[in-house]
Amino acid sequence: xxxxxxxxxxxxxxxxxxxxxxxxxxxxxxxxxxxxxxxxxxxxxxxxxxxxxxxxxxxxxxxxxxxxxxxxxxxxxxxxxxxxxxxxxxxxxxxxxxxxxxxxxxxxxxxxxxxxxxxxxxxxxxxxxxxxxxxxxxxxxxxxxxxxxxxxxxxxxxxxxxxxxxxxxxxxxxxxxxxxxxxxxxxxxxxxxxxxxxxxxxxxxxxxxxxxxxxxxxxxxxxxxxxxxxxxxxxxxxxxxxxxxxxxxxxxxxxxxxxxxxxxxxxxxxxxxxxxxxxxxxxxxxxxxxxxxxxxxxxxxxxxxxxxxxxxxxxxxxxxxxxxxxxxxxxxxxxxxxxxxxxxxxxxxxxxxxxxxxxxxxxxxxxxxxxxxxxxxxxxxxxxxxxxxxxxxxxxxxxxxxxxxxxxxxxxxxxxxxxxxxxxxxxxxxxxxxxxxxxxxxxxxxxxxxxxxxxxxxxxxxxxxxxxxxxxxxxxxxxxxxxxxxxxxxxxxxxxxxxxxxxxxxxxxxxxxxxxxxxxxxxxxxxxxxxxxxxxxxxxxxxxxxxxxxxxxxxxxxxxxxxxxxxxxxxxxxxxxxxxxxxxxxxxxxxxxx
Numbered sequence: 001x002x003x004x005x006x007x008x009x010x011x012x013x014x015x016x017x018x019x020x021x022x023x024x025x026x027x028x029x030x031x032x033x034x035x036x037x038x039x040x041x042x043x044x045x046x047x048x049x050x051x052x053x054x055x056x057x058x059x060x061x062x063x064x065x066x067x068x069x070x071x072x073x074x075x076x077x078x079x080x081x082x083x084x085x086x087x088x089x090x091x092x093x094x095x096x097x098x099x100x101x102x103x104x105x106x107x108x109x110x111x112x113x114x115x116x117x118x119x120x121x122x123x124x125x126x127x128x129x130x131x132x133x134x135x136x137x138x139x140x141x142x143x144x145x146x147x148x149x150x151x152x153x154x155x156x157x158x159x160x161x162x163x164x165x166x167x168x169x170x171x172x173x174x175x176x177x178x179x180x181x182x183x184x185x186x187x188x189x190x191x192x193x194x195x196x197x198x199x200x201x202x203x204x205x206x207x208x209x210x211x212x213x214x215x216x217x218x219x220x221x222x223x224x225x226x227x228x229x230x231x232x233x234x235x236x237x238x239x240x241x242x243x244x245x246x247x248x249x250x251x252x253x254x255x256x257x258x259x260x261x262x263x264x265x266x267x268x269x270x271x272x273x274x275x276x277x278x279x280x281x282x283x284x285x286x287x288x289x290x291x292x293x294x295x296x297x298x299x300x301x302x303x304x305x306x307x308x309x310x311x312x313x314x315x316x317x318x319x320x321x322x323x324x325x326x327x328x329x330x331x332x333x334x335x336x337x338x339x340x341x342x343x344x345x346x347x348x349x350x351x352x353x354x355x356x357x358x359x360x361x362x363x364x365x366x367x368x369x370x371x372x373x374x375x376x377x378x379x380x381x382x383x384x385x386x387x388x389x390x391x392x393x394x395x396x397x398x399x400x401x402x403x404x405x406x407x408x409x410x411x412x413x414x415x416x417x418x419x420x421x422x423x424x425x426x427x428x429x430x431x432x433x434x435x436x437x438x439x440x441x442x443x444x445x446x447x448x449x450x451x452x453x454x455x456x457x458x459x460x461x462x463x464x465x466x467x468x469x470x471x472x473x474x475x476x477x478x479x480x481x482x483x484x485x486x487x488x489x490x491x492x493x494x495x496x497x498x499x500x501x502x503x504x505x506x507x508x509x510x511x512x513x514x515x516x517x518x519x520x521x522x523x524x525x526x527x528x529x530x531x532x533x534x535x536x537x538x539x540x541x542x543x544x545x546x547x548x549x550x551x552x553x554x555x556x557x558x559x560x561x562x563x564x565x566x567x568x569x570x571x572x573x574x575x576x577x578x579x580x581x582x583x584x585x586x587x588x589x590x591x592x593x594x
Contacts, residue, residue: 005043009335010154011067012049015074015084017091025051025073026145028116032154039158054085055094057282062106063292068102069157071111074147076137076303083117104130107319110312112151112163115147121186128188133163138186145181148173163187235378236268237278244282249324251286253279285319293329302337340362383534412461414442417471424475429537429546434470462592469594472547479539480546486589489546496525504542505530 012032013026029049036045048065050057053074075083081095100123103110112133115124123525124136135153137146147233152173156166167187175182243264247257257459267274294314296308304312316326409417423432441447443464444456465482470482485503494497500506508525535541535548 007046008044008068009065010045010047010069010071011061011063011065012047012071012073013053014049014051015053015072015082017075017083017085018089020083020091022073023074023146023409024143028073028150031147031151035151035155036158039155041160044160045154045158052085054087058084058094059102059288061108062102063288066109068110070110070113071114071150072120076115076120076123078119079122082115082120082123092321093118094469095217098585099123100126100129101318103127107131107315114150116141116150117122121188123187124186124192128193130190132190133167133186134190135167135354136185136186136188139181139184139550141181141184141192142179144177145174145179145184149185161359216395222359236270238266239273240270240275241278241282242269243278248279248282250287250328251290251325253283266591285321286325287318289315289321289326290329293333297333297336302333315478394508406469408474410463411443411469412463413445415439416442417467420468421475423470424471427538428476429480430535432472433535433537435549436472439468440464456586462588462594465588465592468547476539476546479534480540481544481594482547482589486594500529502542503544504536505545505548507534532576 010032012029014029016023016025029047033047036042036047039045048061048067050061053061061067072082075091077083077093079096082099082240083095084092084094086092103113107130110131113124113127113131113135115127115134115136118137118140121136121138124423126132128134137449141149145497149170151170153166153170153171156169157163161169164187165183171182174185176332240261243261244253247253247261253261261275261279265272267347270278270528289312293312296304296312296351300308312326412418417439420435423435440460441450443461444452446452469482473483478484489499492502497506507528507530508530510523510528511520513524530550536545
């Protein structure tokens with residue numbers, strides 16, 4: 001269903017020839033357009049305009065635009081006609097009969113004609129024999145009145161009113177503006193003039209100062225007369241015209257024919273202006289007919305319908321176009337239609353071929369798609385099997401690793417070494433060092449006492465000692481652990497100071513010693529064993545730097561033991577061979593095969 005609003009075209013023809021009073025035609029069309037833009041049904045109308053209109057432009061504009069309303073704004077000369085322009089911009093009169101004949105050709109298209117010019121009622125009556133509504137001016141009309149009427153008229157149409165209401169509103173607009181010319185516009189209806197004789201004599205009244213009459217701005221108050229054509233000139237032009245009509249039978253004058261016509265023009269003594277005018281008069285009707293013929297063929301196809309044929313026949317008769325030219329156009333139409341049919345058949349053939357090729361392509365594509373789908377299915381099946389095997393292997397490995405981790409954390413005393421392992425794995429060496437003391441106290445059953453003594457070291461569970469050492473060695477990449485400290489202890493010949501220096505627990509500081517009752521000072525290096533806060537808790541520390549037990553609350557050997565012996569036990573209580581009271585003479589690491 002088509003919901004588009006039908007658009008009615010308003011064709012505004014403007015003529016303001018040279019040498020005549022210049023009218024405010026631009027103001028008129030501007031005000032009309034402004035009113036329609038504000039109208040309720042503004043989308044129902046479209047204005048097309050033509051300026052400096054010549055006689056030929058009237059028919060061309062009507063043919064191009066198919067208007068619903070034709071609006072002429074310009075000068076009127078009463079019985080002599082309306083004034084248009086010629087090719088040089090000078091005035092050109094068109095009488096009532098010519099205008100009536102022209103609008104008779106477009107009676108099925110044009111609904112209303114508005115002649116906004118002085119004394120145009122004469123032409124309006126002639127045109128109204130063929131057009132339903134025609135508005136003309138019974139007297140001279142001033143510019144203000146003409147503009148007020150046009151604006152009021154189109155305001156009403158834009159509001160959805162009919163022509164008769166719009167006419168009345170236009171007259172009222174003149175009156176409302178305080179201009180006493182509201183009786184000048186006259187509405188003529190075709191149905192009222194059927195069979196009525198037309199009086200073309202204007203009624204003269206006192207004109208308004210801004211009248212749109214045919215007054216020439218010169219010393220002469222009358223129109224410029226056209227020089228009469230002599231008998232000899234008429235004969236010469238007729239002879240030239242006959243040759244032009246002969247050559248233009250097909251609507252075109254080719255190069256050879258143009259050469260012949262130029263030569264004939266010189267022999268006959270015609271001016272270029274006269275020759276061009278004759279050619280234009282002969283060719284122009286043919287161009288118009290061909291344009292309309294081509295337009296209707298494009299719209300309807302060929303052969304044309306009865307209505308189109310009747311319209312073209314009316315145009316042919318009006319311009320007295322020979323059947324030879326019309327038949328030539330029909331032959332061209334038949335050829336074009338045959339070519340169009342051939343192209344359509346060729347296009348259909350190509351379309352069928354494309355469809356067959358497309359169907360074949362789709363079949364091949366479907367076959368390929370199925371093959372690809374089967375290939376993907378097989379690949380997915382193989383991949384699924386591979387992933388299943390991989391998952392099974394990963395699960396078995398996970399279980400093995402879990403089992404291995406469980407085995408790595410063995411304890412004879414049920415101690416959980418998970419926290420120590422996680423701290424070492426995270427590289428939290430200080431926390432791991434503290435956790436090492438905690439789990440060793442637990443493994444030795446010395447949590448309440450909070451420290452290890454000789455007996456607890458001598459009897460420390462080998463399994464737990466081995467677990468602790470392996471965790472330190474594993475997560476430090478072999479840098480820390482009891483076994484590392486044992487190896488270093490043995491490599492330095494079991495020398496305390498060398499051991500402390502190698503593992504980074506011993507620090508040398510320069511001190512000044514006074515001798516001879518302060519009369520002499522001597523500088524020397526003094527070794528100082530580090531405390532807990534002085535250690536380096538990262539992998540950049542020396543080998544064997546951790547774990548560290550040199551804490552007074554970690555180990556106790558007896559109240560009489562000096563600090564060195566106590567500190568040695570703290571350094572590596574499990575590495576050294578402890579001497580003295582109660583010593584077995586061998587370290588716990590050796591006894592546990594670590």
